[in-house]
Amino acid sequence: MADLHLVVDRAAGGLAAQIAREVREAVRSGRLVPGARLPATRDLARDLGLSRGVVVEAYEQLVAEGLLESRTGAGTRIAAGAGRGAAPGHPADEREGRPHYGHRPTSPDLGLFPRQAWLAAVRHVLATLPNDALDYGDPGGVPALCREVAAYLGRVRAADASPDDVVVVTGVAQGLSLVVQALVRDRGRGIVLAVEDPTSERQIPLLRRAGAHTVPVPVDREGIVVEALPGDADAVLVTPAHQYPTGVVLSPARRAALIGWAARTGALVLEDDYDAEVRFDRDPVGCLQGLAPDRVVLAGSVSKALAPGLRLGWIAAPPRVARAVRLARGELDLGSPVIDQYALAHLIAGGAYDRHLRRMRREYRRRRDALVRALAEHLPWITVHGISAGLHLYAQLDGGADGGGDLSGLAEAARAAGLSAEVVTPAHGPPGLVIGFARLPAHRVTDAVRALAGNVSRDVRG
Numbered sequence: 001m002a003d004l005h006l007v008v009d010r011a012a013g014g015l016a017a018q019i020a021r022e023v024r025e026a027v028r029s030g031r032l033v034p035g036a037r038l039p040a041t042r043d044l045a046r047d048l049g050l051s052r053g054v055v056v057e058a059y060e061q062l063v064a065e066g067l068l069e070s071r072t073g074a075g076t077r078i079a080a081g082a083g084r085g086a087a088p089g090h091p092a093d094e095r096e097g098r099p100h101y102g103h104r105p106t107s108p109d110l111g112l113f114p115r116q117a118w119l120a121a122v123r124h125v126l127a128t129l130p131n132d133a134l135d136y137g138d139p140g141g142v143p144a145l146c147r148e149v150a151a152y153l154g155r156v157r158a159a160d161a162s163p164d165d166v167v168v169v170t171g172v173a174q175g176l177s178l179v180v181q182a183l184v185r186d187r188g189r190g191i192v193l194a195v196e197d198p199t200s201e202r203q204i205p206l207l208r209r210a211g212a213h214t215v216p217v218p219v220d221r222e223g224i225v226v227e228a229l230p231g232d233a234d235a236v237l238v239t240p241a242h243q244y245p246t247g248v249v250l251s252p253a254r255r256a257a258l259i260g261w262a263a264r265t266g267a268l269v270l271e272d273d274y275d276a277e278v279r280f281d282r283d284p285v286g287c288l289q290g291l292a293p294d295r296v297v298l299a300g301s302v303s304k305a306l307a308p309g310l311r312l313g314w315i316a317a318p319p320r321v322a323r324a325v326r327l328a329r330g331e332l333d334l335g336s337p338v339i340d341q342y343a344l345a346h347l348i349a350g351g352a353y354d355r356h357l358r359r360m361r362r363e364y365r366r367r368r369d370a371l372v373r374a375l376a377e378h379l380p381w382i383t384v385h386g387i388s389a390g391l392h393l394y395a396q397l398d399g400g401a402d403g404g405g406d407l408s409g410l411a412e413a414a415r416a417a418g419l420s421a422e423v424v425t426p427a428h429g430p431p432g433l434v435i436g437f438a439r440l441p442a443h444r445v446t447d448a449v450r451a452l453a454g455n456v457s458r459d460v461r462g
C-alpha cells in the first residue's frame with residue numbers, strides 16, 4: 001500500500017479542497033513525481049480519520065485537472081508530465097538543477113556487472129545470515145569481510161595486513177577522507193598533504209574538506225619525484241600501481257626512496273590503489289603497503305572491478321590509523337550496509353570475485369588493444385601512455401610545450417565519437433588527455449576513432 005503524508009485541518013471546512021491543495025503542492029515541489037502511486041481512497045481516508053467520500057471527491061477533482069490518472073486495477077497515480085519532477089526510473093542527477101555525476105573516464109562498463117553472481121551471493125546471504133547479523137554491527141566492517149579483504153589483499157596485492165588492520169569504507173574517496181581527518185585530529189591542526197601533479201582533480205575538494213592543504217609534486221617517467229616532496233608534509237597521496245592520470249608505474253628505485261622518505265620524516269603514505277586489479281601485459285606490481293605496513297595506508301574499492309555505485313571499499317592501515325578510522329565511522333554514520341558486505345565476502349571467499357576479474361581483464365584488454373591500434377592508425381600525431389593497466393589511457397599531442405594543438409577540441413571530438421575524455425592541465429609540464437575506453441566495445445572502437453579523426457582534422461589541427 002502506498003503511503004502519503006498530508007496535513008489536513010479537520011476543524012476547518014472544505015476537507016476535499018484541502019486534500020487537493022496538499023497534493024497539488026506536493027507535485028509542484030517535486031515531492032510527488034509523475035508516476036508516483038497514491039494511496040487507495042479507503043486507506044487515505046482511514047489514515048486521515050475522514051470519510052471515504054471526502055477523499056474520492058478530492059481525487060476526482062485532481063483527475064479532472066489532469067494532475068492524477070486513475071485506472072482500474074492500476075490505482076491512482078500522478079499523471080505523466082505533471083509537476084517538475086522527473087519520470088520514475090530516471091536517475092536523480094538528471095533532474096533539473098542537480099549537478100551531473102558519473103561517466104568518469106575511469107568508470108567500468110556497468111553492463112559487465114556480474115548480476116547473476118551478485119544475486120546468488122545476496123540470495124546466499126539472506127538464506128543463511130542469522131537475524132542478529134542484521135543489527136548495527138562493527139562500524140569498521142563485518143568481521144567476515146575484513147577477513148576476506150585482508151586475505152585477498154595479501155594474495156593479490158602482496159599486502160601485509162591482518163583483519164584488524166582492515167576497515168570497510170564506502171570507497172577510496174571516503175577512506176582517504178577519513179584518514180586525513182584522523183591525522184588532522186591527531187595533530188590538532190590542518191595537515192600538509194603532498195599530491196601528485198597531475199592528479200585526480202576530483203579528489204582535491206574532498207581532501208581539502210577533510211582538512212588537508214594540498215601541495216602538488218611533479219610526476220616524471222618513474223612516478224612521483226621524491227626529492228621534490230615538501231619537508232613539512234604530514235602525508236603524501238600516491239597512485240603507485242598506475243599513476244592517475246599519466247599511467248606511470250612507480251619505479252622500484254622511487255618506491256624505495258618514497259618509503260625511506262616516509263620513515264625519515266614520519267609522514268604517512270596514502271596509497272590509492274584505485275585500479276590495481278586491472279592490468280594487462282605487465283607483471284603485477286605489489287602494493288607499497290606490503291613493503292612498509294607501519295607507514296602506508298592502502299585504499300581500494302570495488303568501484304572498477306564491480307561498480308562504483310556499490311560504494312564499497314576498504315583501507316588497510318597501521319593499527320593506530322585503522323582504529324581512528326573505525327572510530328570515525330562509529331561517530332559519523334555507523335558503518336556500511338551489512339548485506340552488501342556479506343555478499344562481497346561470499347563472492348571473494350567462493351572465488352567468483354577472482355573469476356569475474358579475470359573475465360574483465362580479458363574484455364578490457366580487447367578494448368584497449370582496439371583503441372591503441374585505431375589511434376595509431378588514424379591519429380598518428382598523438383602519443384599514448386599508461387596503457388599496460390587500468391581503464392583509461394593518457395594521450396599527449398606531439399610537438400610543442402603547449403601540447404602542439406587544441407586538447408579541448410580533441411576532447412570534445414572524442415566525446416562526440418562516444419569515448420569518454422577529459423583534459424588534464426598539470427602545474428608542471430605539458431597538458432594531456434585522459435581517454436576512458438571501458439565502455440566502448442572493441443567492435444565499435446574503430447568506427448569511433450575514425451569519426452574522431454574526421455572531426456579533429458577539421459577542427460583541431462586546422
Ligand SMILES: Cc1ncc(COP(=O)(O)O)c(C=O)c1O
Pocket residue numbers: 104106107170171172173174200239244272274300301302303308313
Ligand atoms: C584515481 C582515483 N582514485 C579514487 C577514485 C574514487 O574511487 P572510489 O569509488 O573507490 O571512491 C577514483 C574514481 O574515479 C579515481 O579515479
